[in-house]
Amino acid sequence: MGENDRLAGEMNAAFDAHGIFVVNVLGAPGAGKTTSIIHIIQNLKSGNAAVIEGDIESDIDAQKLEKLGIPTQQINTQGACHLDAPVIAQASYGLSLKDGSLLFIENVGNLVCPAEFYIGEHVKMLVLTVTEGSDKPYKYPLAFEKADVFLLNKCDLLPYVDFDEAYFMKGVRALNKAAPLFKVSGRNGQGFGEVAKWIEQRRSPK
């Protein structure tokens, strides 16, 4: 873990030297991480976004992104439940990132292990959904503590599920007072303009 953090720190410095801003995207399987990344990129004012796709197996998400002309590097972890700094170092070379890029790293779908690993990112984005239920902060606290921004996805399904928003937000704020939360819908695109604005602001604060 010490070795991972040392390498991640070096990568963060290298990203900074090239003006590359890195977002580590975390969430449970099926939370809508890829769809969220696509919507955010389509809402950005600046260009040059790229994605590293982390999956146990398959290149389904990378194919989706490449069809949209978004430069993508697939990582298959072959069973590993998270990404770590060495695999990101290697994948970053593979992407030949342009200076000034915005790099999204989609982590393995998992609310536990990825939260423990720093991979050189500037912000951790945690994607949650109203279909997962409102008790997630209480059960998976580390991911909530470490997040810099929350997306609450699938809000188009709110009328059809029993999501207790007050209970959810109480749990979120007990763990994390500062990170903003954006309500979004990957299905209809609602809310991602605000997320893109937040990233651009965080990247280049006035």
Next chain:
Amino acid sequence: MGENDRLAGEMNAAFDAHGIFVVNVLGAPGAGKTTSIIHIIQNLKSGNAAVIEGDIESDIDAQKLEKLGIPTQQINTQGACHLDAPVIAQASYGLSLKDGSLLFIENVGNLVCPAEFYIGEHVKMLVLTVTEGSDKPYKYPLAFEKADVFLLNKCDLLPYVDFDEAYFMKGVRALNKAAPLFKVSGRNGQGFGEVAKWIEQRRSPK
């Protein structure tokens, strides 16, 4: 891992000696594992069901079960992403299981790590949802390969999501030809009678 499997094998033999049938319940965070366990228990013809609840933190699910009069032992893994044989051995003592019990072990919400660990169970039940998307078999193959039975939960939301059932089933059957799949809804209870019947049949085949 060898030590884990040895202990799990011993526990399986001890469960058999006491006529205890054990179901290891796997699924992503928010898949509806606890709700499924409750519905199944309420549909069983035989009594004496008990539950071991595995969570990183919190006892929210154990409280739900105890309110319904279901004997429950909570395990908090304090960060660990799965249950293993030693913690189940300990929790089983805590429950003082009656001979002939049906024991559900709800694993940590995670589609990756829990699939790798045998914990003395007779069957692995994998809970999936239509809201997670239809690509899960392709991305998390090990859990699908190892499952003895699949629940496809949240089917009440099918009209509101883009779930490609044919693509999903193609992925499931490429990995696992034999395990039955039951469509269920934790929200309205639909389908759990069939699941309870399957468990009772699997437990005492004619």
